[in-house]
Amino acid sequence: MKKYKKWLAVMMTSFFVITSNLGIVPVLANPVQYEEGTATTVNASAADVEAEKAGDNTEDTLDITGGVYDRLTTLANPEDEEIPVTGVALDRNTLALTKDSTATLTAAITPLNATNKTVIFASDNEAVATVTGAVYDELTGTTNVTVCAIAAGSARITATTADGGKTSTCDVTVTDQSITKSFVILTDHKLVRDGGVSASVQIDLAEGAEPHSGEETVVFQLMKDNVPITLSAWVRDITSQEKITGYFNVDPADTSYTVKIYVLDRFDTDITEPIRLAESVTLK
Structure with a gap:
């Protein structure tokens, strides 16, 4: 049996050498196309691919018409197959x-x-x-x-x-807001549009309100068509009137940009979580 396998291997090698010298390229039957996770396209016969997927081949990879099919790679569906939402x-x-x-x-x-x-x-x-x-x-x-x-x-x-x-x-x-606000935001409600968009406000203590203990966070939230885009924040211990400016590097000619300002008891990327210490204002 070993001699037979060796003879068969020699004959197969000779076949590929002879056909290559004659300029003939062997073509596998039933070619199918798969796509690897790296988006590299390889060709294989349906039988070879199924055997490789089932683990019937002894090699980790299978060389097929100049490409390599890797059994460890998850194959994508053919491009013409629709994948439904579940x-x-x-x-x-x-x-x-x-x-x-x-x-x-x-x-x-x-x-x-x-x-x-x-x-x-x-x-x-x-x-x-x-x-x-x-x-x-x-x-x-x-x-x-x-x-x-x-x-x-x-x-x-x-x-x-x-x-x-x-x-x-x-x-x-x-x-509705149930707490008495500790601060007020003073502004003319106008943005400065010069090389970008900037918003300047003054934060002041609210008369008659209970003071907030500790640091506060002033958040400038950039909006486009009323949709939040990004934000910047300053942490302060506000004990008297203070002017703060937020700047965003966007097209100043685009009037769909606005900036909303909040004073919060702490910083959180989800600005709905902290307590609001002032009524928010919007600059246009």
């Missing part, structure tokens, strides 16, 4: 907001490589909370939307996939 999930199921505040909801669909990744958001009570500015993030494969608190009450936000109608919900509760 579900969608929001990053939170409940959300507590105060009037005039905003928060971000994030929807993730499954599977991540679904063909149609469109997610549609809706509020069942727009008098209380609305949704705006849905944006798909190619890096994470998720869709973000801004929830805006309009008035005290309850609303349900529903995320629905365009493919399959899969849904996920978040119950929103909006309340």
Whole structure:
């Protein structure tokens, strides 16, 4: 048997050498195309690929028509095959907001490589909370939307996939501010548009209000068409009137940019979590 295998190996080698010298390239039957995780395209016969996937081959890799099929690589579906959505999930199921505040909801669909990744958001009570500015993030494969608190009450936000109608919900509760503000924000409500966008405000102690103990955080939130873009923050122990300026390097001619300013009891990237120590203002 060993002699037979050796003879067969010699004959196969001779066949490939002879055909190569004659300029004839052997073609495998039933060619199929797969894509590796590195986006490298390789060709193989259907039988060879199935054998490799089943682990019937003795080699870790299989050389096929100039490419390499690696059994450890997860193969993608052929380009012409649509992958249906099987579900969608929001990053939170409940959300507590105060009037005039905003928060971000994030929807993730499954599977991540679904063909149609469109997610549609809706509020069942727009008098209380609305949704705006849905944006798909190619890096994470998720869709973000801004929830805006309009008035005290309850609303349900529903995320629905365009493919399959899969849904996920978040119950929103909006309340009025119940604490007496310790500070007031003084401003002319105008942005300076010169080489970018800058907002200057003066923070002052509110008359008759209970003073806040410790440091405060002044947050400048850049908005575009009422959708939060980014923010900058300054931590201060405000004991008297203080002027603070926030600057953003954006197109000053784009009037859709506005800046919203908050005074909070602490810093948090989710500005709905800290306590607000002053009524927010918007500069345009």
